[in-house]
Amino acid sequence: MEASVVTALRTALGDAGLRVGDDIDARFCEDVLGQRGAVPLAVLRPATTADVSKALAICNDAGVAVVTQGGRTGLVRGCLPQSGEVVLTTERMNQVESVDADAGTAIVQSGVVLQALQERVEPMGLAFPLDLGGRGSCTIGGNVSTNAGGNRVIRYGMARDLILGLEAVLADGTVIDGLKPFVKNNTGFDLKQLFIGSEGVLGVVTRLVVRLIPKPTDTAVAFCGLRDFAQVRALLRHLRQRMGGELTAFEVLWKAYYTRFLAMKPGAGAMPDAHAFYVLTEASGSDGEALRARFERALADALEQGVIDDAVVAKSETEARALWHMRDLAIEVSRTLGPHVGFDVSLRIADMDAFAVDLAALARRLHPGAQTVVFGHAGDGNLHLAVARDVQVENSYAQVERAVYDLVARYGGSVSAEHGIGMTRRAYLGHTRTAQEIALMRALKRTMDPKNILNPERVLGVPG
């Protein structure tokens, strides 16, 4: 990068706002999975929206590509620098600016860590209902840019549903101030939605108005054993009917997941691995023991009606946490396969069982003996898959990837339910989106970032 650009950036951001050369910390080159990117030309550390605006204007004029980083927990290499890029980290934009308890809203900077927001509003009797395993590191800006889903989508929706207003900076430094706190705002295009889920290719998200809910005072968690997928579907229908809006999670683990978990953490399971499927389910509400009583009655009826074969209900918060721990360790459980390819797909619930059977057969066809692990937010039509690959086979990663995405396409599914496209799934965008949709996305990208400096090549690949 030319010295004049570095000087301009230092003048704009101050010494604390710029890192170059040996001052660049290795963490900016690596994501949570340990995947590495290139060493960036510089790390921009803006503290305010005005800083972001000035820095982007300088980079845009100089034609320098910028990759935005939040907590680097994204799973599709979107935040990893490519050669010749600078990193813009939101780590100094980490303030919860205000909380409006009456309205149930907060204004937050995009670098606020998800768990920090959850903990900040909890003493006020409020909750930010987005929740996922990466909560201790991921940022609200990253959550919004990837339209994160997580564990409680079945009740509260994805990140998209939890944002009322948003401020973002375009590639040329223009600030788009859409920080309106209104639930209803039918005044032309809903521009914030362009930035939500577009993985940083259209602008840098700087501040947000998030929606808060009254914190449920009571939560009930159970782990169920089931013999076939017909029971899983019946249980979902049963709990939806009996718990209504109180049902907050419905996570399914195929047997292989649970068996591997037990092998990894002997004694930490809730029941023996005698069942074909396991469901981790949660209900929450605010009418004390009545919620737990309704939940337990619904499960007792499910047992009696043959909808489930076994159930363990957590009797304390510690027990509830232990049940959730089995699900939170998904990355570690998948790693027990050895070298593998991970997927996060959407499918119709009615297709999930047949899909998983076809997936296992496909894995064995590609590499004899190859195992699979299947689990996920089945209540939202979202499965996570891990498929073992044989490192002795040339291009085994690409081979497994193509075969699985072709299978997903045959089932009419989506190649990404919640993790996004990033760098790793660009070739498969067309499996889920039409040519006309992709052409419109490209046209928006050209309009909002004509020099293609923001997260270039992520999501849409090279400009076409």
Ligand SMILES: Cc1cc2nc3c(=O)[nH]c(=O)nc-3n(C[C@H](O)[C@H](O)[C@H](O)COP(=O)(O)OP(=O)(O)OC[C@H]3O[C@@H](n4cnc5c(N)ncnc54)[C@H](O)[C@@H]3O)c2cc1C
């Ligand atoms: C243990 C674990 C569990 C997870 N569980 C889930 C889950 O259940 N559901 C789910 O959806 N995801 C899950 N994830 C993935 C990940 O946590 C989410 O994608 C998260 O939302 C990313 O936030 P981040 O701050 O780490 O973003 P990063 O990884 O830093 O960035 C992700 C993408 O967003 C862009 N970006 C980041 N901040 C901004 C910004 N301010 N403006 C513009 N673009 C930006 C980056 O350029 C990149 O393309 C999980 C990850 C881990 C490690």
